[in-house]
Amino acid sequence: MTKALDGVRILDMTHVQSGPTCTQILAWMGADVLKIERAGVGDATRGQLRDIPDVDSLYFTMLNHNKRSLTLNTKSDKGKEIFTRLIEECDVMVENFAPGALDRMGFSWERIQEINPRMIYASVKGFGPGPYADCKVYENVAQCAGGSASTTGIEGGVPLVTGSQIGDSGTGIHLVAGILAALYHRTHSGRGQRVECAMQDSVLNLCRVKLRDQQRLAHGPLKEYSQFGEGKDFGEAVPRAGNDSGGGQPGRILKCKGWETDPDAYTYFITQAAVWKNVCDVIGKPEWKEDPDFAKPEARLPRLNEVFGTIEDWTKTKTKFEVMEICNPLNIPVGPILSMKELVEEESLRKTGTVVEVDHPERGKYLTVGNPIKLSDSPSDVVRSPLLGEHTDEILRDVVGLSDEEIKIAKEEGAI
């Protein structure tokens, strides 16, 4: 079976998390991803958060599956020559260096187009054009600058960052969409184009419901926010909303049986208006179905603490899985809070390839997240990440077209 991106070759100049997330997805879809790294150094994450001495970290291995690694000093003369050949031979270049790094190497967008007009040049930067365009940016900076932190956390408490890597991985996924669109556009335009994603923009895109609420705020309090029911005034900006649902149906995280000792014994519970009568029956409050204080969604908004407090009295008598089993058939939307431990032990995720065991020659077996995007005619196999420079000779020979003698000279000159 062929892969969706068979025949597409990616010049992968990415490092850390945002860029590698993007190129890993492209590799899973079948692209030949050539990861360029500095000899002896490599992607900084190879050495970060190591759990086993002198072995590529999980941080690196889990972001660089299905790629080939080539060491190349793109600042040396010979390295620039080889890099130019690679630009000629590849379809897409992806990079997430600090602003201006590729230009300083001598490979501006103009120069890349001269070398290969079909090249798609995709970049992640922290910010788009503007006052912060030159800044180096990491995950949590993007979460803060993109609106996520100011809207995450408990009302009245400090802003919080989230465990989802929406700045890094979120931007990498946005970049994949841009690259695929540019590849499609090239099929009829014959030309490559520049694709840029700023981490701030990607985070803001993922926070668009909060920008929605910012504008609603001009027309009155946000009645579905818990603080409305608690009689607290709203300020000028969208507040932190705890675990309130971001949609029109109120929801909260509620304690379940065992919460006193198990930090993850909780469920999300949504009081979906369409199934409110089912909720009343399940929690033993059938009288609420007709009570004017509770029967209609609008009437419940000032009483959400009482509503969810009563529902929690019921959820505390059930495990989070029992809550799911009881509520699902009644179309009441609930979801258990699953820990990482529970997720890796979940059989169904192993079966779909979402959690995969990989064997690595130096670290042995480890778990990773496989491709979450499932294509019926192009399934993804997860292949272990490359060792530093593992494919240098074969790429120089087969892609760049160097002879064994030329590869030897390039090594002697310190280009690879």
Ligand code: CAO
């Ligand atoms: N050969 C020669 N030089 C190379 C090279 C190679 N193969 N690969 C990288 N380099 C050089 C770069 O050209 C750059 O040199 P100059 O500073 O002289 O131009 C240098 O290595 C370091 O690059 P950098 O500034 O990108 O790296 P950093 O560790 O200082 O910064 C980061 C890291 C992530 C903050 C920065 O790259 C950045 O802001 N990237 C854009 C935003 C981003 O992706 N952030 C997410 C980070 S987590 O995914």
